[in-house]
Structure formats: C-alpha cells, structure tokens
Amino acid sequence: MTNTIEFFKNAMHVAADIATETIWPTRCAICDAPGMLICEHCLKKLSYIDTYLACPICGAPYGKTQCTECTPLMLASANRESVPFNNMAYAMVADNAVKRIVKTYKDKGERRLAYTIANIASRYISPDWKNDCVITYIPDTIKARQRRGFDHAQELACTLANVAKLDCVGVFMPPKSIDQRNLSRKERFANMSSAIKLAPASPTFRKIIVFDDICTTGSTLYAAADCLRRAGYKEIYALAFGRVLD
Numbered sequence: 001m002t003n004t005i006e007f008f009k010n011a012m013h014v015a016a017d018i019a020t021e022t023i024w025p026t027r028c029a030i031c032d033a034p035g036m037l038i039c040e041h042c043l044k045k046l047s048y049i050d051t052y053l054a055c056p057i058c059g060a061p062y063g064k065t066q067c068t069e070c071t072p073l074m075l076a077s078a079n080r081e082s083v084p085f086n087n088m089a090y091a092m093v094a095d096n097a098v099k100r101i102v103k104t105y106k107d108k109g110e111r112r113l114a115y116t117i118a119n120i121a122s123r124y125i126s127p128d129w130k131n132d133c134v135i136t137y138i139p140d141t142i143k144a145r146q147r148r149g150f151d152h153a154q155e156l157a158c159t160l161a162n163v164a165k166l167d168c169v170g171v172f173m174p175p176k177s178i179d180q181r182n183l184s185r186k187e188r189f190a191n192m193s194s195a196i197k198l199a200p201a202s203p204t205f206r207k208i209i210v211f212d213d214i215c216t217t218g219s220t221l222y223a224a225a226d227c228l229r230r231a232g233y234k235e236i237y238a239l240a241f242g243r244v245l246d
Helices: 002-023 040-045 072-076 096-107 113-122 142-148 152-164 185-195 219-230
Strands: 087-093 133-137 207-215 235-243
Touching: 087 113, 096 113, 096 152, 096 207, 096 235, 113 152, 113 235, 133 152, 152 207, 185 219, 207 219, 219 235
Parallel strands: 087 235, 133 207, 207 235
Antiparallel strands: none
16 A cells, blocks of 8 residues: 555656646756756856866965965955865856856746755865765845745755765854955955854864855855854864956
C-alpha cells in the first residue's frame, strides 16, 4: 500500500512539472532561449576567473603578479591598511551575463538558479579552507525579503553548503537598508561598517566563509569580516559568485 501511495505521489509531481513546463517553459537566464536555465552556448561564454592568475590576497582577477585592488593606495581609499580576510576568491567576472543570472534568480522567481550559482561557486572553495569550516551569508534586508518572498542570500549559502558538504550558519542580523548609489568608495565602506552586525549570542567557529552573490567594491564583505574579527574569529574567508571590475 505504501509503495502504491509513493508511486502516485511521484506521478503527481511529474505531472505537475510537465504542466508547469508547458505553461512556463524554462528559458536561458542570459539569452532567453528555451530549454535550459543556462544554455550550453551561454555557459561556455561565461567569464570564469582563473585562480592561477588571481591575486592570492584579495582574489582580484589578473592580480597575481601585480594587483591593483589591494595596494596601499586602494586600501587607503577605503580607510583601511589591509584586507580583513585570510583569503578571498571570486568565481566569475560580473559582466552583463552574470548580472542577468543573479537578477533572474533574485528578482524574477527562477530560484532553481541557486543550484547553478552554488555549483559554480563551490569550485572556488580552496581545499585549505574546508577543514572544520562553515559557510555564512549577509541576510537580505527586511524590505528585500518581504518583496521577494524569501532571503536570496540565505538560500544561496545553504545551497552552496550542501554542494560543498559544509554546514551553513546564520551569524549576521538583517542589515539596515542603505542606498549606496551616489557614494564614494570611502563613503560606501563607512556606511556598511555600521550596517552589518552580528546576531545576539552568535556561535563562534574556527573557520568561516562569507558568501555573497556579487561583490562590487567589497564594502559589504569587509564590514562582515570586521564583525567576525571583533567576535574573535581568526580564519575568515570570502567567496562571491561575481566580481565587478571597474
């Protein structure tokens, strides 16, 4: 009897999937071609970052020999003297294609892309990071979560943790909503330093990876690292799916 019930449940799920696909066919998040979340053509054209060419300190693409992102001058423009992470990594250059993937996931209801994003990002977690490590995220603001109906950052981080076989933990409070569009680099970093806070009674782990979808200036990730340093964390890593290039 149990097997019969399970059979009919599975059959109903399959029928529901077929009906959904008939009414709302899957389309490529980049070129809108029907059939796949990201078609083979677009997948091959994505701007993957070569870790062998990236800066070993801040993860900036093409910065292995001479990085322009974590120089004393650039750090000073953010009112800093050093990078607050033990190491940082990015999976993709955040060009228009990568931004479309993230936007389609976050704001157009295609939540199946969480696995696609997490699967790509997981390849950039160094084996050196993984021992006794957890993954965390900067939660959506309350308004953003209400607008979308889910916390996109939490879902991404949990999916990444599942792919990487790590635990996902929430240690940050939802940040205040801050408009950074017309601010200078230094102002962005100053703003975010007051917006990111640890949740009360957050546990402390030996290693932690802060995961974000898109890194623009790094102000959000840096503010998160500062919170973790003050809480006593010693090994803090940053990972983002996309890195915006100036």
